[in-house]
Amino acid sequence: MAFPTLFPKGTFGFDCQRDRPISLVKYFNQRILNCDNRFAASTEYLFYAQYRSEAKKVADCLSIAMRKCKGQHQVQKITAGQIKNAEDIRRLARSDLSYHFLQNVRGSPAFFNKLLYDLLGMIRQLGSCTWFLTLSSADMKWKDTIQVIAAQHNQKMSDEQVENMTWEQKSTWLRTNPVTAARHFDHRLQLFMSTLVLGKSKPIGEIQDFKYRIEFQQRGSPHCHMLLWVKNAPSISQNSPEDDIPDKRTQTIYTELLTAVMGKLEDVQHDPEVTLEALLEQFEIPEAMYMKALTWIKTKQGQPAVLYRRNPSDCFINNYSPTLMKAWQANLDLQYVTNVYACIMYVASYVSKPEKTLGDVLKSVSKNSAPAGPKKMMETVSKKFLSHREVSAQEAVYRLLPLPLTKGSRQVIFLHTDLAENRTKLLKPMKVIQELDDDDENLYQEGMLEKYQLRPDCIEHICLADFAANNSYARKTNTNSDPDLLDEESLDPETPEQYYHSKLLLYKPWRDETKDLLNEDGTYKRQYFNCRPTFCDRMNYYEPNNEEYTQAVEELQENGPPEDAWASLAP
Structure with missing residues (x-):
């Protein structure tokens, strides 16, 4: 019997019959957050719960990936009767997803690859961030962390008692309940952001936007990397x-x-x-x-640089803010970012740093197993992902509970702006397709482009970019004061028809993609230059830093992220 000390009677596991069924994630969350902390104190149970939850999520992602249809099939007439069996679905499924189908699995390389493109989208529209802030964990010095864990074991500790503990004693207490240790770091971070960084005191300027990710140190504790955009921040000329x-x-x-x-x-x-x-x-x-x-x-x-004047004895001290340091009570690093190019190169490096090795392994596995077909390839990648990742106890808690591994002030929306035959669309679930008439051609889930085509007449004049930025998939207008940010497919100007088509698709109002965007001579280029004066203001709004952004992204795509650029963001 598994975990006999946790289930001494062998009952009330996940498979137990209940009057009201619950999901696997909710079941494990209830266990480790229960006032009876025996589940939270068992690292073996935490790793088991995290593995079971991720295996379920990976299986769900694989199922969805098999419904992603190859682009060329969308320009042909396909009926429900043609794909009412699994073999036909496999024939249509994309075979080039590599490990990217794991994008919704928190903590996977694909998950953080999506974060990279979200950040690139923010940089493209908002420009270079002003500050880059790193916040480390000092769980060995934060007395309140150990005091809270001790209180869960009915022991009340004074500050002096905690200070007099040895390193081994503090480590033992943290290992006693990694769930509380991880939640305490997240709680401290949220309070630090809401009351100080984003608060009325504005110690490093009025923050307009931010984006951060949680990374885990070798010893297993979390730390935070954060990009901050300051309102009316000074800029350093190139x-x-x-x-x-x-x-x-x-x-x-x-x-x-x-x-x-x-x-x-x-x-x-x-x-x-x-x-x-x-x-x-x-x-x-x-x-x-x-x-x-x-x-x-x-x-x-x-590239521009910021030179800090300091005494020789201070040359190896991180850049910091005394106000932030006093509030955070742990090591931090605060760097001023000089330009868009340096920001993009750093972002690419720091986002891919911890997951690069696993990402390379998954790419190699997907390449070697590709001849076996898309489903077999993704199954092989899934097994490798679930068995070749080192995870600390606190990271397992973050990935198991709804603790944010990434968080930002805005949502980034990705739009497929390539030609219709090159796009990917999601087929409806098989149980829905089975209920359709054999000659029914309505097989695909509606996306943002389809919703834009069906927009009401009162917003006929708005372009796709404005529609996507200010409306959600639930057809509810975005109530945020700031619109969402857009990230489109990066199309090379050397393939002009695709490039001009993507700009027209985004910034020229249309109902029928083919009729409204093609010029009389059958090209998108001529139509683009004819219509550009009417939408150049919207294009400049969404792409104000396009030249510098494009240069950095092209270099990034050609050479990959520079090694250890994360160590020298502000030269």
Whole structure:
């Protein structure tokens, strides 16, 4: 019998008959959040619950993926009678989903890949974020965390008792209830955001938008990476790589100068009495030359930089805000972001950093199993995902409970703007198709494009971009003061017809995609240039940073995320 200490009578498991059936997720949530904390205290049960829940979610994702129809079948007439058996469904299903069908499985590489594109969509519309904030967990120093866990075991501890604990004793208490430890971090983070960062005091400016993700350290504790957009934030102009480039001899002098100073810094970094002026005087280096050398080394790639003036003893201290540090009571890093290019390169690197290895494994598995067919390939990928991921107890809690692994101020909506024959559409469930007449062609679920075509006459004049940003799938107008953000498929201008079609689809009002968007000569290009003056303001609204954004995204797609760019967001 599994878990005999948790189920001593072998009853009331998930498969137990109940008057009112409950889902697997709700069952496990009730168990680990129960006032009887024996389930929450069992790490083995947490890992079991997390595995069972994710296996169910993966199976659901696989079922949905098999209903995603290849684009070319949408321009042909297909009836319900033609696909009323499983083999026909498999014939239509997409075979190029790789591991992306796991997108709705929290914590999977595909889940965070979607986060990457959400962030790129925010950067494209809102511009570069102003601050990048990292918040670490100090669960060994947060006395209230251990006190709360102890209270669940009927032990009341004073601050002094917690302070006098050894590292091993604190670790033991945290392992006693990882559920409370994880929930306590999330509760602290939500209060920190609502009362301080987004509060009336505005310690780092008036925050307009934010997006964060939770990542887990090697020791298993969570920490938070966050992008923050500040209202009316100052911008640093783009440095031109051709301006004030020193000759090779001067570059050599600068390199030797900075090397000498860095070598000395290692000897004096713990001496608070040593100043930068004294250090430069020791090497007989003029401060103006040192600043030129430092500016050159930081901006030689053509990107702007922020140089912080500090004493030698402070050179290895993270950038921080005293106000945020006092409130958070743990290590944090606050960096000013210089431009869109640096922001995109960093975002790509930090989002893919922890999941890159597993993502590469899943890509390799999907490639090797592709000849067996899409279903077999996705089943193989599912098994590999469920058995090749290291998860800490607190991460298992985050993935099992509805604790947010990502959170933001806005929703990002993805629109398929490619040609109709290249798009993917979702077939209706098989039980619905079985009830249709054999000659019925209404086989696909309605998406945003179909809902836009059926919009009421009173909003005839609005474009697809405005419709999607201000309306939800439930046909209810978005009540947020800020519209949702859009993310469209990245189409190469070197394939002009697809590129011009996507712009017309987004910004020119239409009812029939073919009749309203094609020019008389059968091209989208001529129609685009004829209509562009009428919608250029909407295009500029949704794509204000398009040139710099496109350059960075093209480099990202060609070369992949730069290694460890996350360590030098603001040079």
